[in-house]
Structures are given as C-alpha cells and as structure tokens.
Amino acid sequence: MNGLAWARRRRTVARFWSQFRQNKAGVFGLVVLALFVLTALLAPVLTPDNALSVTRPPGSPLEGPSADFPLGTDRSGRSMIDLIIWGSRVSLTVGFWATFISITAGTLFGILAGHFGGWGSSLLMRVTDWFLVMPSLVLGVALAAVMGRSLTTIIIAIGVTTWPTTARLVRAQTLAVEARPYIERAKALGGGHLHVMSNHVLPNVMPIVLAQTTLMVGTAILTESTFAFLGLGDPTTASWGATIQAARDVGAVSSRMWWYILPPGIAIVLVVLAFTLVGRAIEGVLNPKLRERR
Amino acid sequence: MADSALPTAPVPQLAQSVRDRSGVRRKLRYYGEKLGGSLVSLFAVILTSFFLFRIIPGDPVRTMTHGRPVSIEQQEQLRRDFGLDKSVAEQFWSYLTGVLRLDFGDSFQFNRPVTDLIADRFWPTVLLVGTSVVISAALGLWLGVRGAWNHGSLSDRVNTGIALTLWSVPSFWLGLILIVVFASGAGWFPTSGMESTGVEGWERIPDIAHHMVLPLVTLVAVVYAQYLMIMRSSLLDEMGSDYIVTARAKGLRDLIVRRRHAVPNALLPTVTLIFVNLGFVVFGAVLVETIFSWPGLGQLFYSGLSVPDLPLVQGLFILFSAAVILMNLLADLLYPILDPRVRP
Numbered sequence: 273m274n275g276l277a278w279a280r281r282r283r284t285v286a287r288f289w290s291q292f293r294q295n296k297a298g299v300f301g302l303v304v305l306a307l308f309v310l311t312a313l314l315a316p317v318l319t320p321d322n323a324l325s326v327t328r329p330p331g332s333p334l335e336g337p338s339a340d341f342p343l344g345t346d347r348s349g350r351s352m353i354d355l356i357i358w359g360s361r362v363s364l365t366v367g368f369w370a371t372f373i374s375i376t377a378g379t380l381f382g383i384l385a386g387h388f389g390g391w392g393s394s395l396l397m398r399v400t401d402w403f404l405v406m407p408s409l410v411l412g413v414a415l416a417a418v419m420g421r422s423l424t425t426i427i428i429a430i431g432v433t434t435w436p437t438t439a440r441l442v443r444a445q446t447l448a449v450e451a452r453p454y455i456e457r458a459k460a461l462g463g464g465h466l467h468v469m470s471n472h473v474l475p476n477v478m479p480i481v482l483a484q485t486t487l488m489v490g491t492a493i494l495t496e497s498t499f500a501f502l503g504l505g506d507p508t509t510a511s512w513g514a515t516i517q518a519a520r521d522v523g524a525v526s527s528r529m530w531w532y533i534l535p536p537g538i539a540i541v542l543v544v545l546a547f548t549l550v551g552r553a554i555e556g557v558l559n560p561k562l563r564e565r566r
Numbered sequence: 567m568a569d570s571a572l573p574t575a576p577v578p579q580l581a582q583s584v585r586d587r588s589g590v591r592r593k594l595r596y597y598g599e600k601l602g603g604s605l606v607s608l609f610a611v612i613l614t615s616f617f618l619f620r621i622i623p624g625d626p627v628r629t630m631t632h633g634r635p636v637s638i639e640q641q642e643q644l645r646r647d648f649g650l651d652k653s654v655a656e657q658f659w660s661y662l663t664g665v666l667r668l669d670f671g672d673s674f675q676f677n678r679p680v681t682d683l684i685a686d687r688f689w690p691t692v693l694l695v696g697t698s699v700v701i702s703a704a705l706g707l708w709l710g711v712r713g714a715w716n717h718g719s720l721s722d723r724v725n726t727g728i729a730l731t732l733w734s735v736p737s738f739w740l741g742l743i744l745i746v747v748f749a750s751g752a753g754w755f756p757t758s759g760m761e762s763t764g765v766e767g768w769e770r771i772p773d774i775a776h777h778m779v780l781p782l783v784t785l786v787a788v789v790y791a792q793y794l795m796i797m798r799s800s801l802l803d804e805m806g807s808d809y810i811v812t813a814r815a816k817g818l819r820d821l822i823v824r825r826r827h828a829v830p831n832a833l834l835p836t837v838t839l840i841f842v843n844l845g846f847v848v849f850g851a852v853l854v855e856t857i858f859s860w861p862g863l864g865q866l867f868y869s870g871l872s873v874p875d876l877p878l879v880q881g882l883f884i885l886f887s888a889a890v891i892l893m894n895l896l897a898d899l900l901y902p903i904l905d906p907r908v909r910p
Contacts, residue, residue, distance in 0.1 A: 402610045415618070490734065494734070498736060501736070503871075503872060504871075516739055519742075520742060525745050525757075526757070528750060533742055533743065536739075540739065541731065541736075548730055548734060552730075
C-alpha cells in the first residue's frame with residue numbers, strides 16, 4: 273500500500289468525521305456509547321470484589337434505595353448499581369459478537385454472490401428469502417431452546433438469524449459497484465477475482481456495512497435482553513434482561529419495587545438508542561438524501 | 567417488464583389482442599411465481615422444523631423429561647408415542663402427513679392435541695394483534711406524513727425522537743412499567759387476563775376492552791415507530807419529485823398536493839411493510855401476552871418453551887412462520903393492484 277492511497281483514506285475519514293459531527297443526535301449517541309464501553313471495561317475497578325457474589329452479598333435482599341445502595345439491592349442482596357455495571361459487559365459482549373458473526377458472514381456471502389453471480393447468487397437469495405420469512409426471534413428461541421441455555425447460544429442464535437439482511441444489502445451494493453467502469457479497468461489490467469473483491473469492492477461496501485453494523489448491535493442487545501427475559505440465557509449471568517426477569521419472579525411488579533425494574537430497562541433503552549442514533553447519523557453522512565434539510 | 571416500456575404507439579389494432587394475451591400470460595406467471603415461492607418457503611419451514619426439533623436435540627424425550635422424575639418405562643412409552651423407534655425416513659413421512667393434516671401431535675404438558683390448543687388461543691391473539699396493527703399503522707402513518715411535510719420543525723424532531731426512543735424500549739419492560747404505574751399502582755386497569763369472571767353477554771365487550779388497554783398500548787408503542795420512519799422517509803423522497811413541483815406550480819392548495827399527489831405514492835412501501843410486519847407482530851405478542859397473561863398464542867408459546875413442550879413449540883413455530891409467508895404473499899399480490907408501475 274503506497275503513501276498516496278493512505279493520504280487519500282485519511283482525507284476521507286476526516287471528511288466523514290466533520291460531516292458526522294454536524295449530527296447532534298449522532299454525537300450524543302457516540303458519547304453515551306463511549307460511557308457505556310468505559311463502564312464495561314472498568315467494571316472490576318468500579319465495583320467491590322463481592323459485587324456479583326450470591327453467597328457473600330454486600331447487603332440484605334430487596335433493600336430500597338439508601339446511601340449505601342443508591343438503587344437498592346436485588347433478591348440476593350447485591351447492589352443494583354453494581355449489577356447494572358456488570359450487565360453492560362454482558363450486553364455489549366453479546367451485541368458485538370453477534371454482530372461480528374452476522375456482519376462477517378453477511379459481507380462475505382454478499383460480496384461473493386454479487387461478484388460471481390450465477391447459480392450461487394440465486395441460491396443465496398433463496399436462502400436469505402427463507403431466513404427472512406422465518407420470524408428470526410422464533411428461530412432464535414427455538415435454537416436457544418434446543419442448544420441449551422448459555423450466552424454462546426444467544427450469540428449464535430442472533431448471529432445466525434440476522435446475517436441474511438446484511439448479505440442482501442451487501443450483494444446489492446456489490447452489484448452497483450461492479451457496474452462501474454473502474455472495475456472493468458481493473459479486470460482489463462489483469463486483476464483477479466480476489467484482487468477485485470478485496471481492493472475495489474470491499475472498500476466501497478464498507479461504509480454501508482459500518483452503518484448496518486451500528487444499527488445491528490442495538491438490535492442484538494435488544495434481542496439478547498428478550499432472550500434473557502424468556503429465560504433462555506445463562507441463569508448465572510447478570511445481564512440486564514435477566515435482571516428484569518428476576519425482578520418479575522420476585523414479584524417486584526405487584527409490590528412496586530421500582531428500583532428493581534426501572535434501572536436495567538433504562539440501561540437497555542440508552543444503549544440501544546445510542547447505537548440507533550449513531551447508525552442513523554452514519555447513514556445520513558453516506559446518503560445525503562436522508563440528511564435533514566434545514 | 568422491459569418490453570412494456572418500448573414505444574407501442576404506432577402498433578396497429580391487430581397487435582392489440584396479441585399483446586393482451588401475452589399480458590394475461592405474464593400476469594399468470596407473476597402470480598404463479600409468487601405462489602410457488604411461498605409454497606417452497608412453507609415447505610422449507612416444515613423441513614426446518616423437523617430437523618430443528620427432532621435431530622438436533624439428540625433425544626427429544628430426554629430433553630423434554632429433563633429434571634423430572636420419569637421412569638424408564640414412561641420414557642419408552644413416550645419414544646413410541648413420538649415414533650422415535652422408527653427410522654428417520656419413516657418419522658419424516660409420518661411427520662409430513664401429520665403436518666399436512668394439521669395434526670401436530672399431542673402437547674406434552676396439556677395432554678391435548680396441539681391443534682385444539684391453537685384453536686382455543688387463536689382469536690384472543692388475532693383480536694389483540696389486529697387491533698394493535700390497525701392503531702399503530704394509523705398513528706405511524708399520520709405522524710410520518712406530518713413529520714415529513716414539516717420536516718425539521720420542532721414537532722417533527724420531537725416525534726422522531728420519541729419514536730426512536732420507544733423503538734429502543736424492550737416491550738416486556740414497558741409492559742411491566744405500565745402494570746406498576748397504571749394497574750398495581752393507580753388501579754385503573756386490571757393487571758392480567760382478558761376477562762373478569764362472572765361477566766356475561768354484552769357486558770363482556772367493555773370488560774375485554776378494559777383488559778386490552780395496557781397490552782395494546784405496549785404493542786403499539788414499540789411498533790408504530792417503524793411505520794413512522796418508513797412513511798416519513800418515503801414521503802421525503804417523493805417531495806423532491808418533479809410532479810410535486812408541477813402540482814404546486816398549478817396553484818393547488820398545500821392540502822391537495824399532499825393528499826392527492828404525494829401521500830398515495832409514498833404509501834406504497836409502507837403498505838408492504840405493514841403486511842410483512844403483520845406476521846412478525848404475532849411474535850411480539852409472545853412477550854406482551856406473557857406479561858399480561860393474555861390467553862393467546864404467544865402465551866401458549868411461552869408456556870411451551872419453559873417445559874420444553876416440543877410438539878407445541880413445533881406447531882406454533884410452523885404457524886408463526888406460515889403467518890409471515892402468507893402476509894408476504896398477500897403483500898406481493900396486493901402491490902400490483904396498488905401500484906400500476908409494477909403491474910405485470
């Protein structure tokens with residue numbers, strides 16, 4: 273890779289950023305995300321050692337908010353704040369890994385199908401049709417029920433059921449890119465399949481993939497909380513969805529223990545909203561038609 | 567599609583009938599392809615369901631009886647009931663003929679045919695989901711049109727913000743909050759169920775409506791944002807078109823331009839989305855029905871999952887997928903009627 277290409281790429285990124293910055297909602301989302309990522313990374317520092325311990329909890333069960341526990345305690349006597357902090361790890365991990373599976377598979381198959389066309393392409397379209405028709409949550413729930421309850425199952429279930437959307441998007445974009453003259457030039461100069469796909473198609477597909485990625489992490493986190501709430505997650509993992517489920521089990525609804533139900537839900541809403549706002553801002557930069565005209 | 571775009575003006579009358587006949591053929595082929603595609607999808611779902619629920623778990627009987635005191639004889643009996651002592655091919659044949667006769671076997675936890683259970687729970691779900699779709703579509707379309715027409719205004723930004731936030735809310739959590747605030751808190755609405763006991767005759771209608779308010783609000787809140795966003799962006803797209811400029815230049819009133827010219831065109835993608843969504847909303851009902859103990863298919867699915875009651879979950883899996891396929895097909899068939907440009 274020569275210096276000229278890198279300078280051009282740096283310029284593109286700088287231009288992208290200056291346009292992204294103009295979208296206030298997008299910047300807000302980015303700040304919220306940074307805070308959550310930081311919280312997830314610093315979880316062991318922010319919370320005491322026995323924060324997640326059920327046998328040696330820091331407080332007594334189901335305490336209301338107090339100076340020691342600003343958001344009260346859960347059914348085992350663990351501080352709600354600490355649970356939320358550790359829950360951000362679970363949610364972000366599931367969100368990123370599920371999206372990674374989904375985006376990698378989707379991009380790979382999308383580019384391959386778009387580049388080679390032919391029966392492979394039609395086969396991919398049939399397969400994605402089939403995935404899109406099946407309610408992905410139903411398939412995911414069935415998979416999770418069949419494969420046992422764990423975080424890995426949830427990650428795989430979300431990844432497997434969401435990649436077709438990306439594959440379709442990437443295939444369409446690949447077809448659009450391959451119709452451009454410079455691809456013909458690259459082929460005429462002797463560029464092989466791999467060269468065309470990795471050096472010409474991929475960089476042009478990446479922006480769309482980036483927008484899709486951010487939107488998908490949000491969806492994946494929402495889906496994870498749903499699965500956890502349905503009791504398909506690992507019962508020992510303190511994810512936000514699982515905490516809401518535990519609150520319901522304990523009867524927090526009828527006894528109105530708001531501090532047990534409210535915080536995990538607000539955390540989910542904030543993270544999902546942040547990813548959605550960032551994703552929409554990226555989309556807006558890439559597609560000026562979507563940008564707000566003022 | 568392509569040949570209809572060719573100039574046809576100088577073609578004499580004689581060719582007209584020929585074109586008509588090929589038009590009918592094209593139409594038949596379009597509908598045939600859509601119908602065939604749906605049947606293929608349905609078959610794929612039936613196939614998936616067989617492998618998903620019988621092959622992957624290894625031994626379904628052990629999965630089902632996991633953590634229960636079940637004797638070896640009972641397990642053997644269950645295996646015979648399931649036909650697990652036969653070969654895979656034989657199992658598949660009896661499964662396939664069963665599904666085609668709408669016979670999904672007996673539920674493990676209720677000891678009743680799955681088909682009967684589904685029939686019992688069908689209408690409450692249709693009532694809840696149907697009403698929620700009508701309300702959220704009307705609300706989403708109305709707000710979307712208003713937002714796009716006054717895009718960038720304060721009300722547009724507020725509405726978009728609210729919609730995006732509600733879209734990020736987990737429906738089960740919203741349901742719980744609504745129960746805490748309005749049912750167990752303020753006591754305005756019942757916390758669960760569809761009917762009060764001992765209410766008969768015409769009295770049932772207001773009673774069911776009263777029970778339905780909170781589940782309905784939950785479903786509408788998480789769904790309408792999608793309609794709003796699609797309608798809004800689709801109308802924004804149309805607003806840049808030349809024909810809108812023409813309509814305005816003719817001196818038509820703003821309202822007429824919007825109602826007669828812009829909205830009908832922008833409505834097309836949204837209508838498709840509503841139909842496609844209709845199938846998926848049924849699944850959204852799983853959570854809401856569970857939270858509010860609404861006696862519908864979603865709650866049935868949840869109760870099947872926690873056992874796990876494989877015949878029940880399998881039957882509902884096929885039913886939910888079939889609903890999506892059917893709605894997709896309806897959208898495909900409806901689209902050419904709504905939009906002359908894609909008429910085959």
